[in-house]
Structures are given as structure tokens and as C-alpha cells.
Amino acid sequence: MSLLPLKPGPGTGKRLGRRKSPAARRKLEGSLFIAPWVIGFLTFVAFPLAYSLYMSFHQVRITVTGVNTSYVGTQYFREILFADGGLLYDDLFPFLKEALVMIPIIIVFSLMIAILLNLKFWGRAAFRVIFFLPVIFASGQIIGEFIAQGEGSLSIITSLQMDAVLANYLPPSWAGPIGNVIGSFVLVLWYSGVQILIFLAGRQTISPSVYEAARIDGADPWSTFWKITLPGMVPFIFLNVIYTIVDLFTYPTNPIIGKVTTENYGLSSALAWIYFILVLLFIAIALAIYARVNRSLSPRKQ
């Protein structure tokens, strides 16, 4: 996110009285354009957000006359984090581990497909049409039907008895989630629709003349990929990591989402907040890695 707003330079507004009015007018116009979004943000995001934080510290009773709340402090947070492990740890941790395994697979797979789809070959148009299909299905309940069909698994993995192998070589707390991911490997491919799109669009930003130059210099395809394509794709990889995190964590099949119900407003709100903080943590880790990669790349870039 590097593009900065265009700002009037220092002094543009001050030079003359006549100069000042267009700048003020532009500000007014800008405010007019953004006003609906800001109003929407305050009503549909900021207010519910603050209210859910408030509710997470309160016991909420919905009565005919209105909403009654009584302060309970951090009781719900303590209950979720320390007392009742079932709500958070049994569902969330396997899911987080699965996500940790799935994110790299999704990224590598979609990068590979996008690079392949970017080549010129016969039938490319038809393949593109097929490869965007997940964007249509994968956002809905249809995917649930596919899982139920057993479409998620690859028969080769069951026939090789991968589960047993995994259980032998990995600690039990990880063997389960990783086994799940491998067992539903096809599903991982189904999650990659938008990511392929982003990589395809990103690949267009690397100019063909760079490849031309590399070819003239006698670089082989292997080093071309590592020296040109991959560094050029770093921002898109990062963008996709963020998108994948957000997407996985808000997916309807996610176990936590079903737990946020209208049965107990306070407890559900506390759970949602803990969950949100975990999402932020994941994104912060991704950001930190990105900053580090970027720093190690930048001396070569410029």
C-alpha cells in the first residue's frame, strides 16, 4: 500500500486569497465524495465494533422493554481462555494449524497456475475460463456439498496410507491438522480462485522487455524465474497472503463462526474479539515477514 494521496504542496493554500478557494473547494468536494462511506463506516462498523467490545464485558439480557446489561468484567474472557477449553482450544487450534499449512500451499499453487496461465499456448482461453470457476463456486455452500461428496480427497493419498506415515513422523498435535489438509487437498485448490486472479494481474506488471533482456544475456528459464519473476511478484505474494488469511478466517465452514450466536451475547462477543485478535496476529506476522523480505530485496532493486 504505497500510493499516497495527492496532497497540495506546502503553501499552495496560503499564497493568495484567490488561490485558497480552489483548494478549499477541492477539500469540500473530497469530503462530499467520502461522506457516504464515512457515515456507513461509523454506523455499520465503528458503532457495532464498540458495542460488541462493550458487550463482551457485560451480561446481556434482551427483554421486551430493551437491552439490559450488567457489568461482569473479564469473566467471559477468563471463561473462554482458561475455564472452558472446549469453546476455543478444541475447535480453534486445529483450525489455526490447518490454516498455517494451507496458506503456503494455496500461495504456491496459485502462483504456479498463474505463471502457467500467463504463458502463450494453444487452448489458453479455455483453461482460463475453467480456472476461474472456483471463484464462482467456492464462496458458497456448494463447496460444502462438494466436501460431502468426498470431492476433497485425492484417492492416491488414501491408497498410500499417508495418515499412518504422518502419525509416525509428526507429533500427534500436528499430525491431525496436516493429515486433514492433505486429505482435503483438492479443497485447497478450490480456495485458490481469487488468488490466481491476483497473481495473473500481478504478473502483467512485470514488463516483457525485462525477460527479453534476460534471454539475450543467456539466462536460463530457471534463473529467470528466481531472479526476475519471483522478486517482481513479492508484493502480490504478500497481498495474497493477507487475502488468504482474511478469506480463510471468515469462511462459512470455519468452526468459530458458528459459535458466535445470539444465545449469549456477552460470551459470543468475547469469543469474536479473541478471534479477531488472532486474525490480527496472523496478519502482523505476515507483515513482519514481508518487511524483512522487502528489506533484503531492496538493495538489489534500487
Next chain:
Amino acid sequence: MGKLSWLKNKLIGREADKGLLFRALLYLLLVDVAFIYLKPVIYMITTMVKDASDLLDPAVIWVPTGIYGGHLAEAVKMLDYAKSFGVSLSVSTLSAVIQVISCSIAGYAFARLDFPLKKLWFAALLFTFIMPAQVTILPSILLFKELGWINTFWPILVPTLFGHGLKGALFVLIFRQFFSTLPKEMEEAARIDGAGALRIFFKVMLPISRSAIVVVFLFSFVWAWNDAYFPSMYMFGASDVPLSVGLSKLNAQLAMEAQEGGLRAFLEPIKMGASFLIILPLLVLYAFTQRWFVEGVERTGLVE
């Protein structure tokens, strides 16, 4: 020696995408993945049209001996297809059209205009993008209850008016990205001619944003069509439900019937028929728009 290098060139190629070996591998990989994507759809269609004898015959897997419409008819009835289809179509179309307009306005403001606290609001936009809807869902339900909008479409449509709603933040980001890649000259020329921001936006910028509009419209439509979470949260008691909610109701009903002793011999074909009915309109829409869509994705600079 010369022959050998000629052979090597032919097989591996001078460039990554020229050798025969590479080509073979490329097609192998692409066909495999394409098959993975197409298989459930094919399975869905073939299962749906199998009649009782085909379903019981283990020799019939992919190609049914005849086409039987009974399961599909059952699914149409159970989903209340005509009505649910109308609901889904109107909700998805409305929210897609509204989101295109409202998100493009906000995106344009973020890309090109100046307003107070711009950085703060941009941070708010990113925040909205990464925030799971579950954090705000309960207060939103209370808010809409207060307004008397529960079991209506307003909780889904009203936020889109303001550039929010399902994935609204992502659409604002896409438009912002698109507008900031456009050259500034046209706007400046229009500004010198004395046009205001509103005029510039509607007369100059929107007409040249077809690719971004197509991408956002399709995403918005498809996601609104498939989404079952918000409708089930806001419209749990409504009789007019979109297809996505209809499917989960159908599943629940079938499961209940199966428990009670099974009135129906075959659940799978009905489920497949229902799934097919839900994605069919999307497939038709995609078939008509895919050309613009693919082109749009490449041009939008969907990405930073």
C-alpha cells in the same frame, strides 16, 4: 554434437515455454487441475439425472443410461425455486449495482480527492477489510432489530448504499487501485474547463472504468448470490429466502426425513439437483461475461 544440441533445444527449448518436454508437462498439469475443478460439476450433473436403476447399478458411474428429471423436479419444488430464484436475483443484482456505484465513489475519493483525515479513513478502510464480520454481527442484529428491519432485505442492502456490505471494503480498494493507475491528464483538462468533481467523476472517469466495473459487479453479484451467512443471521424468520439459505433448509429437511425413516430412497441426487439449480444462473452469467471479466482482471490492476 550438433544433433544433440538440436535435440536438446527441441526438447527443453531456449526459453522456459518453448521446449516440447515443458509443453507436455504444462498440459499434463493444467489438464489435471482443470479436471479437479470440473469433476464435481460433472458428477453433480450426472448424478442428478440418474434414475433409480442407474443409481443402484454399480456399473453406472459417469454416464447414466437415460435422463430422468424426477430428482430435479423434486429439488425445484423443495427449494421453491421460482420464488427463491427471484429473491436471490433481485438481492444480488441490487447489491451488485449499488456496490459498483457507492464503492467507486469512495474509491475515487481515496485515489484522487483530498479530504480531512484522509490517512485515518484509509486505515479505517483497511481495518474494515481485515475485520471478520463475526465481531460486529451481534450488535448489527440488535441495531437492525431496533430499526425493525429483521426478516427484511434492508440489513443486506442498506450498508451497500454506503459502500459497505459484503466485501465492500475490498471493492473500494479495487476501485481506488484502478483510479490511481489512470493518467491524471484527463481530469486536469476537465478541471481547467471548469468541471467539478462530480461532473468529472460521472462524465470522465466512470465511462473509462468498464474493466473495473465488470470485475466488481461480477464479484459482488457472485458473492451476494452465494452468501448464506448474512441472510441466515438477519432473515432467520423470513418466508422469502434466497437460494443459498434455501439449500441449507433443504439439507436440514432431508436429514430430518432420513432420520424419521426415510421417505425418499435417494437423497444425493436431490441435493445435487438443488446445488446445480443454484449455480446454474452463475454459470450462465459467467459464460456471457467471462471475456470481459478476464480482460478486466488484467487491466484493473486488481492489485497494488
